[in-house]
Amino acid sequence: MQSTIEFRQLVEVVGDAIMASNASGAITLWNPASERMFGYTESEALGKSLDLIIPQRQQQRHWDGYHKTMETGVTRYGNDVLRVPAVHKDGHSLSIAFTVALLHAADGTISDIVAVVRDESNRFAEDRALRKRLMELEAQIAKPAADH
Secondary structure (H helix, E strand, C coil), X not given: CCCCCCHHHHHHHCCCEEEEEECCCEEXXXXXXXXXXXXXXXXXXXXXXXXXXXXXXHHHHHHHHHHHHHHHCCXXXXXXXXXXXXXXXXXXXXXXXXXXXXXXXXXXXXXXEEEEEEECXXXXXXXXHHHHHHHHHHHHHHHHHHXX
């Protein structure tokens, strides 16, 4: 049975960022949630490198993995969530989590890599604050024991 879902509309209304890039890493899809998350309009992002949103210090590692995935057709991030830093257009840091999917051309080669991305900056900051507080409490508990 053919689905009645209009996929372009789905990509445009979903709350998570959905982006795709071709074999050379140029952005080929940039939905409205991507624009909200990263600050770049669709026209600013399309055709540009993913380096727009990848911190400089992460770029080599990213491209090594990207090109390996393009060559082998294998990614471990289809089901496993990858958590990495990213950069907003205005320069502030983001903590993102995403999965990827590989799109294939008619000849079976990989044509694009699609990422579904969620901004986890707030959750990451909350987790860091909780870990810090836990360490402080553990230090307070250990100190009286050391005083005996």
